[in-house]
Amino acid sequence: MKNVLITGAAGFIGSNFVRYELEKHADWNIVVYDKLTYAGNLDNLKDVAEKFGGRYRFMQGDIADREAVFGCVKDNGIDLIINFAADSHVDRSLTEPGSFIMTDVYGTYVLLEAAREFNIARFHQISTDEVYGDIEAPGRSTEEDKLHGSSPYSASKAGGDLMCLAYARSFNVPVTITRGTNNIGPFQYPEKVVPVWVTNAIDGLPLPMYGDGRQMRDYQYVLDHCEGIDVVIEKGALGEVYNIGSGIETRNIDLAHAILDLLGKPYSLIQTITDRPGHDRRYAIDNSKARELGWQPGHTFAQALEKTVRWYLENESWWRKIKSGEYLAYYKKQYAGREI
Numbered sequence: 001m002k003n004v005l006i007t008g009a010a011g012f013i014g015s016n017f018v019r020y021e022l023e024k025h026a027d028w029n030i031v032v033y034d035k036l037t038y039a040g041n042l043d044n045l046k047d048v049a050e051k052f053g054g055r056y057r058f059m060q061g062d063i064a065d066r067e068a069v070f071g072c073v074k075d076n077g078i079d080l081i082i083n084f085a086a087d088s089h090v091d092r093s094l095t096e097p098g099s100f101i102m103t104d105v106y107g108t109y110v111l112l113e114a115a116r117e118f119n120i121a122r123f124h125q126i127s128t129d130e131v132y133g134d135i136e137a138p139g140r141s142t143e144e145d146k147l148h149g150s151s152p153y154s155a156s157k158a159g160g161d162l163m164c165l166a167y168a169r170s171f172n173v174p175v176t177i178t179r180g181t182n183n184i185g186p187f188q189y190p191e192k193v194v195p196v197w198v199t200n201a202i203d204g205l206p207l208p209m210y211g212d213g214r215q216m217r218d219y220q221y222v223l224d225h226c227e228g229i230d231v232v233i234e235k236g237a238l239g240e241v242y243n244i245g246s247g248i249e250t251r252n253i254d255l256a257h258a259i260l261d262l263l264g265k266p267y268s269l270i271q272t273i274t275d276r277p278g279h280d281r282r283y284a285i286d287n288s289k290a291r292e293l294g295w296q297p298g299h300t301f302a303q304a305l306e307k308t309v310r311w312y313l314e315n316e317s318w319w320r321k322i323k324s325g326e327y328l329a330y331y332k333k334q335y336a337g338r339e340i
Ligand code: NAD
Pocket: 007, 008, 009, 010, 011, 012, 013, 014, 033, 034, 035, 036, 037, 038, 039, 040, 041, 061, 062, 063, 064, 083, 084, 085, 086, 087, 088, 089, 102, 103, 107, 126, 127, 128, 129, 157, 179, 180, 181, 182, 183, 184, 189
Protein backbone atom coordinates (compact mmCIF):
# COMPACT_ATOMS: atom_id res chain seq x y z
CA MET A 1 0.00 0.00 0.00
CA LYS A 2 1.06 3.61 -0.66
CA ASN A 3 0.35 6.24 1.98
CA VAL A 4 -0.53 9.47 0.24
CA LEU A 5 -0.91 12.88 1.90
CA ILE A 6 -3.20 15.21 -0.06
CA THR A 7 -3.39 18.74 1.29
CA GLY A 8 -6.24 21.16 0.59
CA ALA A 9 -8.50 18.32 -0.56
CA ALA A 10 -11.61 19.58 1.20
CA GLY A 11 -11.72 22.21 -1.54
CA PHE A 12 -12.88 21.98 -5.14
CA ILE A 13 -10.19 20.25 -7.20
CA GLY A 14 -8.66 18.28 -4.34
CA SER A 15 -11.96 16.66 -3.38
CA ASN A 16 -12.55 15.59 -7.00
CA PHE A 17 -8.97 14.28 -7.12
CA VAL A 18 -9.32 12.20 -3.93
CA ARG A 19 -12.50 10.54 -5.28
CA TYR A 20 -10.80 9.89 -8.63
CA GLU A 21 -7.65 8.38 -7.08
CA LEU A 22 -9.42 6.15 -4.52
CA GLU A 23 -11.43 4.67 -7.41
CA LYS A 24 -8.34 4.27 -9.58
CA HIS A 25 -5.68 3.06 -7.13
CA ALA A 26 -6.84 0.25 -4.85
CA ASP A 27 -3.40 0.38 -3.21
CA TRP A 28 -3.63 4.05 -2.08
CA ASN A 29 -4.38 5.04 1.52
CA ILE A 30 -5.19 8.75 1.48
CA VAL A 31 -4.81 11.20 4.34
CA VAL A 32 -6.48 14.54 3.57
CA TYR A 33 -4.90 17.42 5.51
CA ASP A 34 -6.87 20.66 5.29
CA LYS A 35 -7.27 23.81 7.38
CA LEU A 36 -10.95 24.11 6.48
CA THR A 37 -10.87 27.78 5.52
CA TYR A 38 -14.08 29.28 4.09
CA ALA A 39 -13.30 27.24 0.90
CA GLY A 40 -12.80 23.90 2.68
CA ASN A 41 -16.00 21.94 3.04
CA LEU A 42 -16.35 18.39 4.36
CA ASP A 43 -19.62 18.07 2.42
CA ASN A 44 -17.34 17.76 -0.65
CA LEU A 45 -15.93 14.51 0.76
CA LYS A 46 -19.00 13.05 2.48
CA ASP A 47 -19.53 10.29 -0.09
CA VAL A 48 -15.79 9.52 -0.08
CA ALA A 49 -15.79 9.01 3.70
CA GLU A 50 -18.81 6.69 3.37
CA LYS A 51 -17.49 4.67 0.43
CA PHE A 52 -13.76 4.50 1.15
CA GLY A 53 -13.69 4.89 4.97
CA GLY A 54 -10.94 2.25 5.37
CA ARG A 55 -8.54 3.92 2.92
CA TYR A 56 -9.44 7.56 3.65
CA ARG A 57 -8.72 9.70 6.67
CA PHE A 58 -9.25 13.41 7.34
CA MET A 59 -7.04 15.63 9.51
CA GLN A 60 -7.68 19.30 10.11
CA GLY A 61 -4.49 21.35 10.03
CA ASP A 62 -2.55 24.25 8.50
CA ILE A 63 0.25 23.49 6.02
CA ALA A 64 2.17 26.41 7.53
CA ASP A 65 2.22 24.63 10.94
CA ARG A 66 5.56 22.80 10.85
CA GLU A 67 4.99 20.67 13.94
CA ALA A 68 1.56 19.48 12.81
CA VAL A 69 2.76 18.75 9.24
CA PHE A 70 5.84 16.82 10.41
CA GLY A 71 3.69 14.86 12.88
CA CYS A 72 1.17 13.98 10.19
CA VAL A 73 3.84 12.83 7.72
CA LYS A 74 5.70 10.76 10.34
CA ASP A 75 2.66 9.20 12.06
CA ASN A 76 1.07 8.13 8.77
CA GLY A 77 4.27 6.81 7.15
CA ILE A 78 3.65 9.06 4.14
CA ASP A 79 5.28 8.05 0.82
CA LEU A 80 3.84 10.74 -1.46
CA ILE A 81 2.73 14.36 -0.84
CA ILE A 82 0.38 16.14 -3.25
CA ASN A 83 -0.14 19.80 -2.40
CA PHE A 84 -3.47 21.34 -3.41
CA ALA A 85 -3.70 23.61 -0.35
CA ALA A 86 -3.80 27.26 -1.29
CA ASP A 87 -5.68 30.45 -0.98
CA SER A 88 -6.97 30.31 -4.53
CA HIS A 89 -9.15 33.29 -5.44
CA VAL A 90 -7.53 36.22 -7.27
CA ASP A 91 -10.11 38.78 -6.06
CA ARG A 92 -9.54 37.88 -2.41
CA SER A 93 -5.76 38.17 -2.92
CA LEU A 94 -6.30 41.80 -3.91
CA THR A 95 -7.86 42.61 -0.54
CA GLU A 96 -6.08 40.14 1.81
CA PRO A 97 -2.70 39.19 0.30
CA GLY A 98 -1.10 38.13 3.61
CA SER A 99 -2.81 34.75 3.91
CA PHE A 100 -1.85 33.94 0.30
CA ILE A 101 1.81 34.45 1.10
CA MET A 102 1.52 32.40 4.31
CA THR A 103 -0.18 29.43 2.66
CA ASP A 104 0.96 29.45 -0.97
CA VAL A 105 4.62 30.30 -0.29
CA TYR A 106 5.44 29.57 3.36
CA GLY A 107 3.10 26.56 3.59
CA THR A 108 4.67 25.06 0.46
CA TYR A 109 8.11 25.54 2.05
CA VAL A 110 6.98 23.69 5.21
CA LEU A 111 5.71 20.76 3.13
CA LEU A 112 8.99 20.67 1.18
CA GLU A 113 10.92 20.59 4.45
CA ALA A 114 8.80 17.60 5.54
CA ALA A 115 9.45 15.89 2.20
CA ARG A 116 13.18 16.44 2.69
CA GLU A 117 13.26 15.36 6.33
CA PHE A 118 11.30 12.12 5.76
CA ASN A 119 12.77 11.22 2.32
CA ILE A 120 9.40 11.29 0.63
CA ALA A 121 9.37 9.38 -2.69
CA ARG A 122 7.53 12.19 -4.52
CA PHE A 123 6.36 15.74 -3.82
CA HIS A 124 3.81 16.95 -6.35
CA GLN A 125 2.86 20.63 -6.44
CA ILE A 126 -0.47 21.77 -7.91
CA SER A 127 0.16 25.06 -9.66
CA THR A 128 -1.56 27.28 -12.17
CA ASP A 129 -1.16 28.83 -15.62
CA GLU A 130 -1.62 32.22 -13.91
CA VAL A 131 2.08 32.15 -12.96
CA TYR A 132 2.94 33.00 -16.60
CA GLY A 133 0.82 36.16 -16.55
CA ASP A 134 -1.20 37.03 -19.62
CA ILE A 135 0.05 36.29 -23.11
CA GLU A 136 -0.82 37.96 -26.41
CA ALA A 137 -2.48 35.94 -29.17
CA PRO A 138 -1.45 33.78 -30.88
CA GLY A 139 1.21 32.92 -28.28
CA ARG A 140 0.89 30.03 -25.84
CA SER A 141 2.72 29.70 -22.53
CA THR A 142 5.22 26.86 -22.32
CA GLU A 143 6.80 25.40 -19.22
CA GLU A 144 10.08 27.17 -20.01
CA ASP A 145 8.53 30.67 -20.00
CA LYS A 146 9.48 33.25 -17.39
CA LEU A 147 7.05 33.72 -14.52
CA HIS A 148 5.10 37.00 -14.43
CA GLY A 149 2.50 36.87 -11.67
CA SER A 150 0.09 39.81 -11.96
CA SER A 151 -1.85 39.41 -8.69
CA PRO A 152 -0.74 38.57 -5.15
CA TYR A 153 -2.33 35.13 -5.80
CA SER A 154 -0.29 34.38 -8.92
CA ALA A 155 2.89 35.87 -7.44
CA SER A 156 2.45 33.61 -4.38
CA LYS A 157 1.86 30.54 -6.55
CA ALA A 158 4.98 31.44 -8.57
CA GLY A 159 6.91 31.70 -5.28
CA GLY A 160 5.68 28.22 -4.32
CA ASP A 161 6.76 26.80 -7.71
CA LEU A 162 10.21 28.35 -7.48
CA MET A 163 10.66 26.96 -3.97
CA CYS A 164 9.75 23.47 -5.25
CA LEU A 165 12.30 23.74 -8.08
CA ALA A 166 14.93 25.08 -5.66
CA TYR A 167 14.36 22.10 -3.32
CA ALA A 168 14.66 19.75 -6.29
CA ARG A 169 17.95 21.26 -7.39
CA SER A 170 19.56 22.04 -4.03
CA PHE A 171 18.37 19.10 -1.94
CA ASN A 172 17.31 16.47 -4.52
CA VAL A 173 13.72 16.48 -3.28
CA PRO A 174 11.84 14.47 -5.96
CA VAL A 175 9.51 17.21 -7.15
CA THR A 176 7.06 17.45 -10.05
CA ILE A 177 4.74 20.39 -10.80
CA THR A 178 1.56 20.68 -12.86
CA ARG A 179 0.23 24.09 -13.96
CA GLY A 180 -3.49 23.81 -14.61
CA THR A 181 -5.83 26.18 -16.39
CA ASN A 182 -9.27 27.26 -15.04
CA ASN A 183 -11.17 24.22 -13.75
CA ILE A 184 -14.94 23.84 -13.83
CA GLY A 185 -17.16 21.07 -12.44
CA PRO A 186 -18.75 19.78 -9.22
CA PHE A 187 -18.03 21.35 -5.80
CA GLN A 188 -16.48 24.65 -6.97
CA TYR A 189 -17.02 27.35 -4.35
CA PRO A 190 -19.34 30.02 -5.76
CA GLU A 191 -16.76 32.82 -5.88
CA LYS A 192 -15.12 31.69 -9.15
CA VAL A 193 -16.82 32.93 -12.27
CA VAL A 194 -18.61 29.77 -13.45
CA PRO A 195 -20.37 28.85 -10.19
CA VAL A 196 -21.18 32.53 -9.50
CA TRP A 197 -22.76 32.92 -12.91
CA VAL A 198 -24.52 29.53 -13.02
CA THR A 199 -26.08 29.84 -9.55
CA ASN A 200 -27.04 33.50 -10.10
CA ALA A 201 -28.60 32.62 -13.48
CA ILE A 202 -30.61 29.77 -11.92
CA ASP A 203 -32.07 32.36 -9.52
CA GLY A 204 -32.59 35.00 -12.24
CA LEU A 205 -29.95 37.29 -10.63
CA PRO A 206 -27.39 39.46 -12.53
CA LEU A 207 -24.15 37.91 -13.83
CA PRO A 208 -21.40 40.41 -12.83
CA MET A 209 -18.95 40.71 -15.75
CA TYR A 210 -15.64 42.51 -15.26
CA GLY A 211 -14.84 45.23 -17.82
CA ASP A 212 -15.42 44.43 -21.48
CA GLY A 213 -15.78 40.63 -20.98
CA ARG A 214 -13.24 39.95 -23.73
CA GLN A 215 -10.71 38.39 -21.36
CA MET A 216 -9.89 34.82 -22.36
CA ARG A 217 -9.47 31.73 -20.24
CA ASP A 218 -9.02 27.99 -20.88
CA TYR A 219 -11.90 26.35 -18.97
CA GLN A 220 -11.15 22.64 -18.49
CA TYR A 221 -13.30 19.96 -16.85
CA VAL A 222 -11.96 19.20 -13.37
CA LEU A 223 -11.66 15.43 -13.99
CA ASP A 224 -9.51 16.05 -17.07
CA HIS A 225 -7.19 18.02 -14.82
CA CYS A 226 -7.22 15.20 -12.21
CA GLU A 227 -6.28 12.67 -14.90
CA GLY A 228 -3.44 14.91 -16.05
CA ILE A 229 -2.07 15.19 -12.51
CA ASP A 230 -2.28 11.41 -12.11
CA VAL A 231 -0.37 10.83 -15.36
CA VAL A 232 2.36 13.29 -14.38
CA ILE A 233 2.74 11.64 -10.96
CA GLU A 234 3.06 8.26 -12.67
CA LYS A 235 5.15 9.16 -15.71
CA GLY A 236 6.50 12.70 -15.28
CA ALA A 237 10.23 13.35 -14.99
CA LEU A 238 11.60 14.59 -11.67
CA GLY A 239 12.25 18.33 -11.49
CA GLU A 240 9.93 18.97 -14.43
CA VAL A 241 6.83 21.15 -14.92
CA TYR A 242 3.79 20.17 -17.04
CA ASN A 243 0.96 22.40 -18.28
CA ILE A 244 -2.50 20.81 -18.02
CA GLY A 245 -5.41 22.39 -19.87
CA SER A 246 -7.82 21.90 -22.74
CA GLY A 247 -6.00 24.22 -25.14
CA ILE A 248 -9.37 25.85 -25.96
CA GLU A 249 -9.77 29.57 -25.23
CA THR A 250 -13.11 31.15 -24.42
CA ARG A 251 -13.98 34.85 -23.94
CA ASN A 252 -15.88 35.63 -20.73
CA ILE A 253 -18.74 37.16 -22.70
CA ASP A 254 -19.09 33.92 -24.70
CA LEU A 255 -19.00 31.91 -21.47
CA ALA A 256 -21.86 34.05 -20.10
CA HIS A 257 -23.90 33.52 -23.27
CA ALA A 258 -23.29 29.75 -23.18
CA ILE A 259 -24.42 29.51 -19.52
CA LEU A 260 -27.55 31.58 -20.18
CA ASP A 261 -28.36 29.49 -23.28
CA LEU A 262 -28.04 26.23 -21.30
CA LEU A 263 -30.38 27.58 -18.62
CA GLY A 264 -32.82 29.27 -21.02
CA LYS A 265 -32.23 32.70 -19.40
CA PRO A 266 -31.99 36.11 -21.13
CA TYR A 267 -28.67 37.80 -21.99
CA SER A 268 -30.04 40.92 -20.25
CA LEU A 269 -28.93 39.29 -16.96
CA ILE A 270 -25.31 40.15 -17.85
CA GLN A 271 -24.27 43.18 -15.81
CA THR A 272 -21.04 44.98 -16.66
CA ILE A 273 -19.11 46.07 -13.58
CA THR A 274 -15.76 47.77 -12.96
CA ASP A 275 -12.78 45.65 -13.93
CA ARG A 276 -10.52 43.65 -11.60
CA PRO A 277 -7.28 45.63 -10.91
CA GLY A 278 -4.35 44.14 -12.86
CA HIS A 279 -6.74 41.80 -14.70
CA ASP A 280 -4.90 39.40 -17.02
CA ARG A 281 -6.38 39.58 -20.54
CA ARG A 282 -5.58 36.19 -21.94
CA TYR A 283 -4.25 32.86 -20.72
CA ALA A 284 -3.41 30.17 -23.24
CA ILE A 285 -1.11 27.24 -22.67
CA ASP A 286 0.79 24.79 -24.78
CA ASN A 287 -0.17 21.36 -23.37
CA SER A 288 2.03 19.26 -25.67
CA LYS A 289 4.51 18.22 -22.95
CA ALA A 290 1.71 16.55 -20.92
CA ARG A 291 0.28 15.02 -24.11
CA GLU A 292 3.66 13.41 -24.75
CA LEU A 293 3.13 11.42 -21.52
CA GLY A 294 -0.05 9.95 -23.03
CA TRP A 295 -2.60 12.32 -21.42
CA GLN A 296 -5.24 14.18 -23.38
CA PRO A 297 -8.26 16.28 -22.38
CA GLY A 298 -11.48 14.24 -22.37
CA HIS A 299 -14.06 17.04 -22.74
CA THR A 300 -14.73 19.84 -25.17
CA PHE A 301 -15.66 23.22 -23.68
CA ALA A 302 -19.35 22.59 -24.47
CA GLN A 303 -19.32 19.15 -22.79
CA ALA A 304 -17.49 20.46 -19.73
CA LEU A 305 -19.89 23.37 -19.30
CA GLU A 306 -23.00 21.27 -19.88
CA LYS A 307 -21.93 18.72 -17.22
CA THR A 308 -21.08 21.53 -14.81
CA VAL A 309 -24.39 23.36 -15.23
CA ARG A 310 -26.27 20.08 -14.82
CA TRP A 311 -24.42 19.36 -11.56
CA TYR A 312 -25.38 22.76 -10.09
CA LEU A 313 -28.99 22.21 -11.14
CA GLU A 314 -29.04 18.77 -9.48
CA ASN A 315 -27.16 19.81 -6.32
CA GLU A 316 -28.90 22.98 -5.23
CA SER A 317 -28.74 22.06 -1.55
CA TRP A 318 -24.91 22.02 -1.73
CA TRP A 319 -24.55 25.58 -3.02
CA ARG A 320 -27.60 27.10 -1.33
CA LYS A 321 -26.13 26.14 2.06
CA ILE A 322 -22.91 28.03 1.17
CA LYS A 323 -24.69 30.99 -0.37
CA SER A 324 -26.84 31.56 2.70
CA GLY A 325 -23.95 31.92 5.17
CA GLU A 326 -20.99 34.32 5.49
CA TYR A 327 -20.91 34.29 1.70
CA LEU A 328 -23.62 36.98 1.61
CA ALA A 329 -21.30 39.52 3.29
CA TYR A 330 -18.47 38.53 0.91
CA TYR A 331 -20.69 38.96 -2.13
CA LYS A 332 -21.85 42.41 -1.04
CA LYS A 333 -18.31 43.58 -0.30
CA GLN A 334 -17.04 42.19 -3.61
CA TYR A 335 -19.76 43.43 -5.95
CA ALA A 336 -21.85 46.25 -4.43
CA GLY A 337 -21.57 49.64 -6.15
CA ARG A 338 -19.46 48.40 -9.11
CA GLU A 339 -22.19 48.58 -11.75
CA ILE A 340 -21.25 50.61 -14.82
P1 NAD B 1 -10.18 25.85 -3.22
O1 NAD B 1 -10.09 27.26 -2.76
O2 NAD B 1 -11.49 25.30 -3.63
O3 NAD B 1 -9.63 24.88 -2.06
C1 NAD B 1 -8.46 25.17 -1.34
C2 NAD B 1 -8.41 24.23 -0.16
O4 NAD B 1 -7.19 24.48 0.56
C3 NAD B 1 -9.55 24.43 0.86
O5 NAD B 1 -10.08 23.19 1.24
C4 NAD B 1 -8.88 25.13 2.03
O6 NAD B 1 -9.51 24.84 3.29
C5 NAD B 1 -7.47 24.56 1.96
N1 NAD B 1 -6.47 25.43 2.58
C6 NAD B 1 -6.31 26.77 2.40
N2 NAD B 1 -5.29 27.21 3.17
C7 NAD B 1 -4.78 26.12 3.81
C8 NAD B 1 -3.72 25.94 4.71
N3 NAD B 1 -2.95 26.97 5.14
N4 NAD B 1 -3.47 24.69 5.17
C9 NAD B 1 -4.24 23.63 4.78
N5 NAD B 1 -5.27 23.76 3.93
C10 NAD B 1 -5.53 24.99 3.45
O7 NAD B 1 -9.09 25.71 -4.35
P2 NAD B 1 -9.12 24.88 -5.72
O8 NAD B 1 -9.79 25.69 -6.74
O9 NAD B 1 -9.56 23.51 -5.43
O10 NAD B 1 -7.56 24.87 -6.06
C11 NAD B 1 -6.72 23.84 -5.56
C12 NAD B 1 -5.31 24.07 -6.04
O11 NAD B 1 -5.29 24.10 -7.46
C13 NAD B 1 -4.69 25.40 -5.59
O12 NAD B 1 -3.35 25.17 -5.31
C14 NAD B 1 -4.85 26.30 -6.80
O13 NAD B 1 -3.84 27.28 -6.83
C15 NAD B 1 -4.69 25.31 -7.92
N6 NAD B 1 -5.38 25.63 -9.18
C16 NAD B 1 -6.70 25.96 -9.20
C17 NAD B 1 -7.35 26.17 -10.42
C18 NAD B 1 -8.82 26.52 -10.50
O14 NAD B 1 -9.31 26.77 -11.60
N7 NAD B 1 -9.57 26.48 -9.42
C19 NAD B 1 -6.61 26.08 -11.60
C20 NAD B 1 -5.26 25.75 -11.54
C21 NAD B 1 -4.66 25.51 -10.33
